[in-house]
Amino acid sequence: MKEQLTKIIQEIEPEMISIRRQLHQYPELSGEEVHTSKLIQDKLKNYDIPFQTGFAGTGVLGIIKGNHSGKTVALRADMDALPITEMNQHSYCSTKSGKMHACGHDAHTAMLLAAGYTLNKLKEDIQGTVLLVFQPSEENAPVGGAKQMLEDGLFAEYTPDVIYGQHVWPSLPSGQVGVRDYEMMGASDRFRVVVxxxxxxxxxxxxxxxxxIISNQMIASLQTIVSRNINPLEAAVLTIGKIEGGYRYNVIADQVTFEGTVRTYSSQVKERVKERLYQIINQTAAAYDGETEIEYLDGYPATINTPKWAGQVRLTASELFGEEAVPEVQPVLAGEDFSRFLEKYPGAFIWLGTQIQNADEQKPLHDPQFKLDEKALPKGAALLTKTALDTLVQLAEEE
Incomplete structure (x- = not known):
């Protein structure tokens, strides 16, 4: 199976890289993924993979039924780009000013298409059904596209027993795989305060x-929430990222607006931070004879892996690439819309190392000079394929 899988991945690799570069050249923002969606549909037709559309506007669901009955596994890739002007110099830079695949969603889409191609070639070995979920609007926090896809009946006909998502990860060496039991990524709330x-x-x-003056007191006091109201063994971050106010040097401001974000893993910690945020802002305003308006947006929940299926990813990755390719990793507090799938279905979110050869020049996700090592993409496609197959075998053995 491993040799056969490798052979098919090698066969589709040039097209996978071509797809990634084409998407990179013509990025589309959240909710605008019309041409991206059409490309996906055209490729699925070429690969003879049935699909459904109409989920969150541009979302697509590919359906691969194996030759043997069994359970259902879903694989998800996001499709949208970011409102960033690319500052790289290579032959396939973004052709659209102010739009860039700076988070690797072009690679995610290309890898999932390659995995779909491979799985369809291996249908005689599939015990069940594999769903290919192409999701729009992942970057449109706090709304996102996952919730809307589910509400639009994404899994009305085929319900996954397990779901996996994969994200390129520039801090991991190329081809390595990062996956954890339980917490993988954080809840990402945001707030806006008018003083x-x-x-x-x-x-x-x-x-x-x-x-x-009132805003200054609020912002300083808000930093005490994490240091004095949250257990030091729990994770929480409260950051003020933007502040606007005032007219000129000799005018006392009548209004200030500041915006920030709250990141947590635990829902209890999140609610405690939110509660104290409201208390501090309202009570500080009252103490200084001011008024406030608070807009708090509950964003993506924390991305919490199911230990059983995170373990399956580790096992599959070790078999494909060796145990040294699956290092221990720490969770991060960045948000991810895949969390909404994991709230409803067991599964795991996976990081694929895509660090470029000169690690000192590697830029992070969401940077206008972000790059990735395309040599990792065949490994990502192989991992998605083999993880789906292994999971279906495991589910069949449990019946």
Whole structure:
């Protein structure tokens, strides 16, 4: 099986790289993935893989039925790009100013198509059904595309017993695989606060309520939530990323707006941070005779892997690439829309190492100079394929 799988992956590899580069040249933002979706549909037709559409606008569901009855495994890739202007220099740079695949979703789509091609060639060995989920709008936090796909009946006809997602990971050496039991990525909430005071001349502060002073006290106090209200053994981050206010040097501001994000793993910790955020902001405003408006957006939940299926990924990756290719990794507090699938179905989210050869020049995800090592993509496609096959075998043995 391993030799046969490798042979098919080698066969599809040039087309997989070509697909990735084509998507990279013509990126589409969340909700705009029309041409990306059409390319996926055209490839599925060419591969003789049935599919359904109409999920979250541009989402696609490929369906591969094996020659043997059994359970169902889903594999998911996201499709959308980011509102970033690319600053690389290579032959397939983005042709669209202000749009770039700076998070590797072009590679995710290409790898899933290659995995679909391979699985379809191996249908006689498949015990059950494999679903190929091409998801739009992953970058559109806190709304995302996963929830809308589910609401649109993504799994109405075929319900997965297990689901997997994979993400390129530039901090891992090329071809290595990162997967954890339980926490993999964090919940990603965001908030916006408008602080209202009373403006006036800088020389007559007694006649004003300074919104900048109030905001300053709020922002400083908000940093005590993690250090004084959360157990040090729990993870939480509260960051203020943007602040706007004031008119000129000699005017006391009547309004300030600041925005930030809250990242957690535990739902209990999240609710505690949220509770204290409201208390601090409202009570500080009252103490300084100001007013506030708070907009808190609950974002993606934490990405929590099912230990059993994370273990299956480790086993499959070790068999394919060797145990040294599956190092222990720490979770991160970045958000991921795949979490909404894992809330409903058991499964695991996987990191695929794509670090470029000169690691010192590697830029992180969401950077305008982000690059990845395309030599890792065949390994990613092989891992998705073999993990789906191995999982179906495991599910069959449990019946």
């Amino acid at each position: 209202k005071g009373k403006g006036g001349h800088a020389s007559m502060p007694q006649d004003t309520t300074d919104a900048i």
